[in-house]
Structures are given as structure tokens and as C-alpha cells.
Amino acid sequence: MRVALFVTCLVDGLFPDVGKATVRLLERLGHEVVVPAGQTCCGQMHVNTGYPRQALPIIRNHVKAFEDAEVVVTPSGSCAGSIRHQHADVARGQGERVLAEAAEETAKRTYELSEFLADVLGLTDVGAYFPHRVTHHPTCHSLRVLKVGDRPLRLLRAVEGIDLVELPAAETCCGFGGTFAVKNADTSTAMLADKMSNVIGTGAGVLTAGDASCLMHIGSGLSRLRSGVRPLHLAQVLENTR
Template sequence: MRVALFVTCVNDAVFPATGVATVRLLERLGVTVDFPMAQSCCGQPQFNTGYRRETQPLVRRTVRAFAGYRHVVVPSASCAAMVRHHYPPFGPEAADLAPRVHELTEFLVDVLGVTDVGAYFPHKVAYHPSCHGLRLLGLGERPRRLLEAVKGLDLVELPGAEECCGFGGTFAVKNPDVSAAMGADKLTNALATGAGVLCGADNSCLLHLDGLASRRGAPLRTVHLAEILASTEEEPWR
């Protein structure tokens, strides 16, 4: 099977290890991964801020970049939700792309039909479900099923898991005090689990929480789910 990787601009610019991990994971499962070089931002920041006209060129560019691919895999629930839920009104070509875009855990569980990806990660982990994955995509138990199958991983319950971390893209810019307070609550809950690692399917959330943890001097690492699933005994995550 051949797929296209939509790595997202946040991962490309700030978290390249997530994109690398996604490719390693998919190739380990027998998937051929292409990276269309024409891809750029999906337009979510502009769209969420109300700039629909400025979003249109980015939608058209994304549609062209992934034309011809049956499956487009995205290691970001936020960007996958943008394409799936907000692209269709931009025209028939955008509407055609929407159902071909899969968030990573959806692709693994629903398309490839796997939950045990052969990963090894001997750490205590708490999972934070992002709002877009939880509410717009309805990822449900898919991420947890994948984590539960990882050898050596101790998955612990995160109190208030379904509560927003406070990032919310431009919400954090417009409402910094509220955003920080929400993040502090999420961080307190994560620390209460005793986990050394907090993982999620959106690096935007993890960026927010990692910043708060660093300021507090908290002993907690944030790691994208793809990096955990790509980790093996032969090539351990560090």
C-alpha cells in the first residue's frame, strides 16, 4: 500500500522527529510512504480566526498536493479534523480530499487493521486526548488500544482526560491567562498519575503542556504517540 504523508507545518518546523517516527512506523508495517513536496499549511489558523478568503489558497494548494492518493496520513488530529470537517464547503475537489485523510491512529486501526505495531516503550505513560481528536474525529479508544499493545508500557488513567488543555490554537494567543490556567489544571492532573511521560496525538497540545511543565520544573516529558509506536527494542526512543 502506498500513502502520502501530510506531516503538518507544526511538525515540520518544530517537531520533525514526529514525522520521521511516522514514516519509520508505517514502513515497518509494510506501507510505502510518499512525501509530496508541495504541501504546506492546511489553513487552520486562518480559518479559525475568521479569514476564510485567506484560507482558500491554502486549501487549493493542499488539494493539489495530495491529488491521486487514496490515503493521506496525518500525525495530527487537529489538521486531519480541519480537512475532514471544514474543507468540503470550499468546493468539490476539497470535498473529495476530505474522506481520504486519516489521522494516524485511524489509519492504523481502521485501514491497516492493527493495534499491536511491534513497539517497545518501558515507561509509565498518561494519554491526553486532544479536543479535535476527541470531539471532531471521534478517535475514541483507538489511541489507547495502540498504547495498551506496546510492550513494556504502563498506561495510567489521566484524571479529567476529556478536558481541554487550553491551547486551542489562536485561543492561547487571544486568551493567554485562561489558556495557561487550563493548561496548569491539565498538568496537575498529569503529574498526579505518577507518569513520567505524557503523550498525545497533537504536538500543539504537547507544546503548550511542555512549556508549562518546564516553567514549573516538573519531571514530565511530552511525547507524540507516533514516537512511542515507532520505538522498538532494537531502536529505542530516547
């Protein structure tokens, strides 16, 4: 299958290893990966902070960049959620009916990584080997917007050598929430403290999740505490083999 990768601006700018891991994983599974050069941001930040009109050119650009893609995969539940549940509604709300219809078509072909592996490819075991103690944080957008459920956990449980430990209060938000962490810093910090305490309490050496944004938030806190816990994206765990 020819897969178009939506890298996301956060991965492209700050965590390129996540994008590279996603490509290596998909190629190992036998798929051709292309990265459309015209892609930029999905516009989620603009929409979530009340600037739908300013998001329109970003949405239009995204639709154009992926118009020829058979399937679009992104290593971000947050960005996949924006494409699937915001793009068409924003365009329609701004009177852009044609763009809304095109955005709906793009959304139908767009999958978060664990969704693509589990639902499109029908995989649980991707042949990964990762002999470490790991705990998993299910991100808010993947859980509440995309409804990915236990797909990431199913993939992780099948990893050879892994010691997967349950994260207490796993479904509680880490406190990032994009601009929420900036606008409500005190509340965000308190939520982060609870999340870090639960992560450290598992004794895991690795924290994984499906969104680089949440891993950035939690990982920065864990680093300041010198906890020794490494944040790794789901793709970075699944790409490993013997």
C-alpha cells in the first residue's frame, strides 16, 4: 500500500525521530511511504483558540497536499482528530461548501497510527521487540475524539520482551491540552504533577503515548525531576526488532 505520511508540525519541528520511526515501521511492514512536500500544520491550534477564519487557508492547503493520497497516516491522535472532526465543520461554518466536502473526503482516508495498524492492516503483532518496562499514557484526543480505545495497548501487549505495566488513572489528562498549558499554567502544572507521580510509581523506565505533544509535556517534567523515565512515542517502540 502507498501511504502518505502527515508528519505534523510538532514532529517536524521538534521530534523528527518520531516521523522517522513511523516511516521505518510502515516500510518494515511492506508499505511505500511518501511525504507530500506541501503539507504544513493541520490548523488545530487556530480552531481551538477561536480563529476559524484564519484556519481556512491551512485547511485548504492540507486538503490539496493530500488530495491524491490513497491513505493518510499520522503519528498524532490530536492532529488526526482535528482533520476528522474539525476541518469540514470549520469550512462549512465559514460558508466554504466545496472545501467542506473535500475535507470530508480527506478525513475518510486519514488514520492515527494505531488505528491504521489495527483497523486497516488488521495487525496486533507488528513483529516488534522491546525488552524494557513500559507504561502507556492514552492521550485525550485519541481517547475522547478518535475513540481509539485499547488499540495502542493491544499493539504493545504483542511486543516481544516488553514488561507492560498499567498506569494508574491512565485516562486522566496530563495537563498539556495545547494552549491550555499556556493559558492555565497553574492548573496544567498540578495535573502534570499527578500524572508524573503515577508514571514514576509504576517503576517503568519508558513512558509511551501516541502524541508527541503529551510526551513533550510529561517528559519535560520527568526530566526536571531526574526520574530516569524516557518518553518514547508508540512508533519508536513498535519500530524496534531483534
